[in-house]
Amino acid sequence: MAKGKLVKTNAVRLLDQQKISYNLIEYDVDDHIDGVSVAKKVGFPVSHVFKTLVTTAGSGKFFVFVIPVSEELDLKGCAKISGVKKLEMLHVKDLLATTGYVRGGCSPIGMKKLFPTFLDESVHQLEYIVVSAGKIGMQIKLHPQHLISVTNARVAKLTVL
Template sequence: MTRRTDASAGTPATVALQAAGIAFRAHAYEHDPRAAAFGLEAAEKLGVDPERVFKTLLATVDGGPLAVGIVPVAQQLDLKALAAAVGGKRAELADPATAERRTGYVVGGISPIGQKTALPTVLDESAILCETILVSGGRRGFDVELAPDDLLAVTAGRYAPIARQR
């Protein structure tokens, strides 16, 4: 995989990947503002199996700190499993305004990479089965493709079973 350094792709996520020396491929597509499911839209427009496209969700754990859960777009985040993965008992999805403020990204374009605040990050273990996965590159209509282990390296994250079927 080659690194792509298009000026048009310059986001905090791509800057962080380049600074870490991590190979990635940038994928831009025309985002439809009417799309209800940003991740499924990305999979469809990029022609990629939805099991390889992952969404980034933020949750509050035990009423306090935020954590990042990254799961396939065709599945749901298991909040109890995410809480357990970061040493908590209970989690609930973060308020969108809080998620935007803490990450520096807008909902639908929240990348797990290059966030304003480093947060505990958990990638669903299904990613282990993929040579590469796609995650948001930091804006709507822009994903980055990279090896799952590289994603964990750049986010100081870890694998855990945190996804469940819809």
């Protein structure tokens, strides 16, 4: 690959196909990096950088939740919103096979299937958000409405108080 040439992930390809505007951001990857560290590396407020969490209700039912990196998912509340009795986090070993993405590089955009997706209500106060581009070391900056559109996301309160 030529120096400076960006890798096209499924997320990037899908945004391009749907002619959705976005900015692609690359950052250097350390051995141990979390969402808050990513926010600092890419130079955006922690409140604007979101992580993608995949849950399961068992028997092939999967749900995607996109929340600020510094927040914690409210599993009980999200189960209620999703219309299921109980949700649990998808085991890391099942993430790649289910979504096509790895931990730390899981984008809500361009998964193997379009799972029911929910976006935290804090996006109503933001003019842009930053999510994984589908590869560790790459992020996408886009308008929240564009993320809602491309993922068919519902907006709701998803985090622990």
